[in-house]
Amino acid sequence: MAPEPASPDMFDFAASGRRVLEVETRGLEAIAARIDGAFSAACRLLLGGRGRVVCTGMGKSGHIARKIAATFASTGTPAFYVHPGEAGHGDLGMITDADVVLALSYSGETDELLMLLPVLKRQGNQVIAMTGRADSTLASTADIHLDVSVPAEACPLDLAPTASTTAALALGDALAVALLEARGFTADDFARSHPAGTLGRRLLLHITDVMHSGEGVPRVRAEASLSEALLEMSRKHLGITAVVDDDDRLLGLYTDGDLRRTLDDAAIDLRATRIAEVMTRTPKSIGSDALAVEAAQMMEAHKINALLVVDDDGRVVGALNIHDLLRARVV
Structure with missing residues (x-):
């Protein structure tokens, strides 16, 4: 039995x-x-x-x-x-x-x-x-x-x-x-046979694949007023604007966080104050030939939510934020 x-x-x-x-x-x-x-x-x-x-x-x-x-x-x-x-x-x-x-x-x-x-x-x-x-x-x-x-x-x-x-x-x-x-x-070889996987996206996706470019990049000249910069930020929906010279070379950055700090200063006049007076003068940026995952790592390391993309001559060619990386499933 x-x-x-x-x-x-x-x-x-x-x-x-x-x-x-x-x-x-x-x-x-x-x-x-x-x-x-x-x-x-x-x-x-x-x-x-x-x-x-x-x-x-x-x-x-x-x-x-x-x-x-x-x-x-x-x-x-x-x-x-x-x-x-x-x-x-x-x-x-x-x-x-x-x-x-x-x-x-x-x-x-x-x-x-x-x-x-x-x-x-x-x-x-x-x-x-x-x-x-x-x-x-x-x-x-x-x-x-x-x-x-x-x-x-x-x-x-x-x-x-x-x-x-x-x-x-x-x-x-x-x-x-x-x-x-x-x-x-190599890991790059592995990624080429797994383009739809997480590793493939992390190793194959470049900044140029996810960044905003052309008219989609928020930018103002250094002589622009703070209110003009805020309008540009509002139009482009990235929470930042680049401050550039006449050749589009990066001079500075203004962000939503900078705006909150600016508003705490009662002496600031949005129309009279030039953006060059309140911008961050040494912003973090990344090259257009970098991988998207490098942008994610930079944002995490510096506790920031957006990056400007520059070419070898320092000209602003793109911009992206953490939401762009999330949509691309890089993070």
């Missing part, structure tokens, strides 16, 4: 969860101890390949293979996943003779994978196998075998792939990162 299930009120879920992680940790430690010449050979083969990496596997191994392919692709190693069952019905045409095949099967005896091996060999593909059995058909047929065997599955029945799939996933990550480092893959 099957054992009676424990009452939810009596079962120690936390202890069960810790046991799973302990079992999977031992599995990862076993894998780490076996990263050796075969791992290095696999990296050299993948790095020197003329084509792509084709990852394949059935069931849970297929899910892991799909994730490994995605990790490869996003870190500079062109890769994709092919379902071995579909491969036998036409998808083999996706695999060229220049591709390296990474095949995952813990048993090493998955029929759908074994069926593909003769075809791949005839085509000239080199095969890297990840299995838990070094004496399996897949392991012995592959050009390189990576042993992902674990002492035990986390499943108490030793049936559901748990520690073994975690080990295979981690070894796939190890391959991808080793290749990334060998290639000198």
Whole structure:
């Protein structure tokens, strides 16, 4: 008879969860101890390949293979996943003779994978196998075998792939990162393959992509009155105005915060006072070739909400505030 299930009120879920992680940790430690010449050979083969990496596997191994392919692709190693069952019905045409095949099967005896091996060999593909059995058909047929065997599955029945799939996933990550480092893959490279992600926006978006330019930049001459400067600030809705000379070179800045301080001075006449008398004479500014994230960092460091953008000659060419960066999802 099957054992009676424990009452939810009596079962120690936390202890069960810790046991799973302990079992999977031992599995990862076993894998780490076996990263050796075969791992290095696999990296050299993948790095020197003329084509792509084709990852394949059935069931849970297929899910892991799909994730490994995605990790490869996003870190500079062109890769994709092919379902071995579909491969036998036409998808083999996706695999060229220049591709390296990474095949995952813990048993090493998955029929759908074994069926593909003769075809791949005839085509000239080199095969890297990840299995838990070094004496399996897949392991012995592959050009390189990576042993992902674990002492035990986390499943108490030793049936559901748990520690073994975690080990295979981690070894796939190890391959991808080793290749990334060998290639000198940079954060900019990563951003180019993730343009819609947060990192992509932070690394690819430039000041010119988010700033206000042309007539959208609030600016007045130094001889303008304070009231004229306030009208310009109101029209342009950025909470600031640049103060420039006749060549548009930056002389100073006036902000909403400056206005509050000005109004505290009862002696100030808005119409008679020139903006040059109350402006900030050494305002923070940023170059137009800078990244938008640099503007965000500058605003945070100096506790300001807006920046003027200047060219190499100090001419004002743009302006932006924190709301522009928020809309661009840079911050």
